[in-house]
Amino acid sequence: MERSNDTVTEFILLGFTTDPVMQLVLFVVFIGVYFVTLVGNMILMVLICNDSRLHTPMYFFFGNLSFLDLWYSSVYTPKILVTCISEDKSISFAGCAAQFFFSAGLAYSECYLLAAMAYDHYVAISKPLLYSQAMPIRLCAFLVAASYLGGFINSSIITKRTFTMNFCNDNIIDEFFCDLLPLVKLACGRKDGYQAVLYFVLASNVITPSVLILASYLFIITTILKIHSTPGQLKAFSTCSSHLASVALYYGSILYIYAHPRLSYSLDRDKIVSTFYTVLFPMLNPMIYSLRNKDVKEALNKLLK
Template sequence: MRPSETMEKGNHTVTEFILVGFTQDPVMQLVLFVLFLMVYSVTVVGNIALIILICTDSRLHTPMYFFIGNLSFLDLWYSSVYTPNNIVTCVSSDKSISFAGCLAQFFFSAGLGYSECFLLTAMAYDRYMAISNPLLYAQAMSSRLCVGLVTVSYLGGFVNSTIITSETFTLTFCGDNVIDDFFCDLPPLVKLACDVKASYHIVLYFLLASNVLTPIVFILTSYLFIIVAILRIRSTQGQLKAFSTCSSHLISVTLYYGSILYIYYRPSSSYSLEQDKIVSLFYTVVFPMLNPMIYSLRNKDVKEALKKLFKMTTS
């Protein structure tokens, strides 16, 4: 590794970072190369297939599937920010990433991640409207409202990403330039900085609260109203059917927010770098692969659309 070569001795400006990754063992790196390649292939195929199904099957032209299609779009690009680079570094001796490359990876990962937080919140509201007002659902969740919610999700995510990226990459990185992780994440970057001021922490906590904690509050509130609406349904079969319409979304929210909260909101006394890598790997690489499965395997309409598409392509 070459930490000294990447620094300008006069002003200690970092021109590149070294991503340590998961292991230095050549055999394990080859194993990880195969695993990352398989996971990324499944992620790309699964999310693209789900997007195509939603676009081509008229039965899936509903607000719920409009949001699911956008979630697949986000997951497709979210995974693409990390996994291709992981695949390359597993078989390459050069573990470096340029300052500009690190900045770009950080910006897009934050923007897509924040957008997904807002989109999951919009999907919770959609599920509330579907269960509490089924007869007025189509009218309440109009195309204009759905497009507006998705647009706000993207804008909110990337505006906040612009703020946190500009604040983070104007810090002075001095001394070591080695990131003991597999991507340019916030905690290791802040650890390398030597001029972190109190104002930066204020901005950081504000953004994390507005992009993670606030959406969680809205989601929990939506599900509180959903539970009340379900309990008002008289038949047990009706209650189970109503709950099944939001079970996939609930699984996604639990997995996504659970891993993020573990990374950013647990006590510093329980910090473990290796555990952080595993959890980060889950929500950056594995989770985008699981989402299409969650929304297709548990959804009758998607299964029927997939069968129809399969028959059309094989006939």
């Protein structure tokens, strides 16, 4: 990547606070969250791999989501931990670009993967007897691979356009990671062309998967309404409840931050929301997909015994 600026060689991440006591408290909190994230996602992946009852398309997607969350959390948390206990708050230009590339790629991939999971739930509810034939492993693998490919292609585009802008002499990022909007705010010069790329990337990675998810759930609701028995309707809705919770939490927090991606965006925004979808959400996903899932709990009991 060719850089168009020679003045900025590193960025300063302000983080959450400059109070040493609060920094230590946050360090303990984040390392605890990171530990739970690693253990929770790894246990879920081990259960899905080892238990033959979980060798279905739905759990194949669950396992890939856990793998993605494991990687996603590892992009942010180690740097946050270092920032909390170190006086050096800097991150190199190359390090910032790498963090931005992987974080964007994984975030976009998760958007596509959640859309693929919505389609999988639709097939499971609308064609329960033909589910295995309608969702063969090749199709599942293709959807997962396409999610990663689409996510990282768009990440390459936005990363290249972001880090070839001029950043002048201002290198202070009022965040705990290299995020899109603070970086655009730091850039100087004309940004008209960048704004168009930004709208395209956000539309293709947020709006398009959102439309696919909404369409899938419209078909799911139509199918559920055709079920005459109440227990059958409740069972069908239970199949989708975990996925709905993930979609609501993930898209809700992202849209809260990026609903109006203007170049005049104020950096005085709620960092708690950013923390949620970058650090807390990967921890919550294994709980969402396991606590209310009978098959996963039985597989866990079997593993423990």
